[in-house]
Amino acid sequence: MAEEIQALEDPRLFLLTVEAARLSPDGGLLSVYVEAFRDQEGALVHAERRLASALGRRVRLRRLPRLEFLPWNPEP
Secondary structure, eight states, X not given: OHHHHHHTOOGGGTTOEEEEEEEOXXXXXXXXXXXXXXXXXXXXXHTHHHHHHHHHHHSOOSSOOEEEEEEOOOOO
């Protein structure tokens, strides 16, 4: 996912870091945890379809999960 975000070449996504990704048990939702500035999260939501398409080319799944971008909050 990090490679695909970098490949977008969107200047709003400068210095964005993908910290973790978790697939729900039913495979319907991929939660991507990112360390980003506020305006970067909007750029990710805007690119969701493009990122899902790139994910589909790399991973063989019957059904592509919906992407959800969440802020990274490491546990203390």
